Amino acid sequence: MSKPLVSAGPSQGGDSHKLGAGVAREPQPPPREGRMGGAGPLIREVPPTSWYFRHPRYLRYMAREITSLFVGAYCVLLVIALQSLAAGQASYEAFLLTLRSPTSIAFHVLALVAALYHAATWFNATQKAMPIQLGEEFVPGNLISGAHYVAWAALSIVILFLAGVF
Amino acid sequence: MAKSNKPIIWFPFAAGGTVIAFFIPVIVLLTFLAALGYVPTGLSYDSMRAFAGSGLGKLLIFGVIALSLWSSAHRLRCTCYDFGLRADKLVANVLYLAAGAGSIATAVFLLRI
Amino acid sequence: MKERLVQLEVLRYNPDTDTDAYFQHYEVVCQEEWVVLDALNKIKETIDPTLNYRWSCHMAVCGSCGMMINGDPKLSCHTFLRDYEGVIRVEPLTHFPVERDLVTAPDDFIEKLTRVKPYLIPKKPKPISEGEYRQTPAQLKRYHQFTLCINCMLCYAACPEYGLTPKFIGPAAISLAHRYNQDSRDGGRDERQEIIASKEGVWECTFVGACSEVCPAHVDPASALQQVKIASSIDWFKEHLLPGGGK
Incomplete structure (x- = not known):
């Protein structure tokens, strides 16, 4: 029961008159017209696809986790490099030339940032682990x-x- | 409730995370230099063949690639879950199989050198 | 003393009449050095007696006044108004069912805490006539930090993995299990491992680290959980790879 929050206070007047001190659980009042009474405890669900926008610390965490995407992709590049190395000199040198493409350079920048961020977060965590x-x-x-x-x-x-x- | 077998997955993840932290930044830097047109002498065909031809070189290359792939696969699996993808079993199978395939390919290429 | 007009937006929910929660705006004159709990108390005393929230000690010891303050889990008795500008948004702790206004149901946490056996389980029965258990300062220091938990549940409100996977035993309970596992007088680790090294245990943790950031008692649950992961991994390899299960 994921419910949006209403930012106004439609029932505040009625509630404050009805409940007195409001600490003890009073006998259940009869459901009022137009309202569902006795809904019980409210489950405020966490949005499963956007929870990390709630606080900067979660964004930092997600950034750390996403480094794995670039590191993983870079490892695939290393496997390809190894394949061309195994295939002989011509193939290996052709591979080195393909590294010079703008896409490759851009990817290297991203991979370097990801690898450095991973390293820093990892070393910072060693003292905890x-x-x-x-x-x-x-x-x-x-x-x-x-x-x-x-x-x-x-x-x-x-x-x-x-x-x-x- | 029984103890989980998760250590089989988690321990190589942690080992791989350490390997990535220590080795991947400098390796990226080396291929980045090559991408910029300055190929370090150590990345030349002859040097790389010699390095990957030695037993220690094979072990190092395989260790770094296999553990890094596994670590990345596991972290990506958790990331998918964090992004709200609930098909965790499927995601896990695909990523772990991909990491395994990458490691097997690495071993095969290394044995050809 | 300096006074200040403080504006608060407080989440309201009455389970008897409301189908949904809503925010209620309050303006209240407070002393400059007051905490959020003081403001809530003044609202309750002078403006709106129907406002519900839990508190007891007013000195960050009892752990009962945890709430979300501008989206961050905090003890309201330990959160100073002077650190905030504009409208302060006060909500019940996330990840827990809201019973009424700022009051949440802690049952899930209590059940998990009970499950991890957070008490000394002696290695073998020891009659009082044999005297007390003795412990060196180093042995005490080994676990002391993890004794400081006040069960305020801020770490559960901060932990996204608990929100995504409610079965997760969670930061405080596993930290307290770790506290007893690290105690030289204790012999109950095997029993606790059955719980905290299970699928619902420590392996649901992805080391977000939010628990340690919000912990008002500096327990550092994230540290405890990573230590439990390493120890549990060593257990696993001993049990499965060594002859005789490494015993």
């Missing part, structure tokens, strides 16, 4: 997440170096 207690005290959460960021930066630099970027 894996708290570390040393002796009596817990290691400060930011130290756990920070260590992940440092390791990530180091690993990325090593990979860029091995790939001959610098």
Whole structure:
């Protein structure tokens, strides 16, 4: 019973006269004309396709989840790259050329943003999923997440170096 | 009520999420450079053949792609549900099968190198 | 003391006569340092005695005055008027049936809380003559944060997965199960895992994190649930891959 909310107060006058202090449950009044009496508890259903517009925190969450679409698509691109690599030099170099299309460049920008957002949210979450207690005290959460960021930066630099970027 | 077998799905999802966080941004950066016309020497045919030809290279490539695909598939499944798509079983089957197929293809291509 | 005219839009619903809820507008003069609950109390005392809501301690301890304030689940005794401008919209907690005005039915949460056995289950019976259970400060600290839950249900109102899948046992109940699982005096983890590692348990959580953002007691349920997921996964692999179920 999903019901729209009425923003005016059509029955406020009548109600306030009828219920007195309004704390205790009073004997049920007879249903009034033109109204359905005794509807019982009201279920205010959450709109299942648009609930995330209710608060910015839900939009941030949905943004995090949607990164999977771009990361997944990028993994498909990697599989295709591997296919062309297995097929020989001509095929692989043709693949590298197709990467230069404007669509590919636009997709790379989106995939990069998605991958970075995923990484940041993931590292920020590590302190919640894996708290570390040393002796009596817990290691400060930011130290756990920070260590992940440092390791990530180091690993990325090593990979860029091995790939001959610098 | 019995314990759920969800860990079979969730554990590789969590592992994949970690792999994506650590590896995918820098890999995207590398192919992005190639897309901009600057192909890093490590992405040349000879270097990539040598890397994918080694046992360690095969293992790394397969691990990163298979886990990332699985993680993305699982998260997309949850996202579909969050967007109000209630055919969860169908969505799950399609996405997990796609991730599995991608992983098998990765293994097949790697074995050809 | 400074006074201020505060405007509130309060959701009204009378189950005996109304088929639907509606917003009622109130204007009330409040002290600058008052909280939303003070404004509601003044409305009830001076303008409209029919307004229904729950409250008790007025100091963020009892957990009974939770409501949606401008769309955010809050304890109304802990929400200062000075932090708001314009009309303040006050609604009952989402995801719970509205009994009357701002009063919701907590039955679903209570039932789930009961199900996860949120109490100490000793490893083996211990007569009083054997003395008390002893615990080091480190053992206490291991679970202390999760003892701070005041059962206010704000996390349930914030959790979209609970809204989408009402069977989900939810943040507070699973956090409290985790609290006892982490207690060195407790031996009831296996019993609780049957509930919280089930299909309706922790696996419905997608780590939105809203529960921890709204928790007025800084319990951090999202953290508890992720820890339960990891521990439950380790259980599963032990039970299915190790000979003898890893016991």
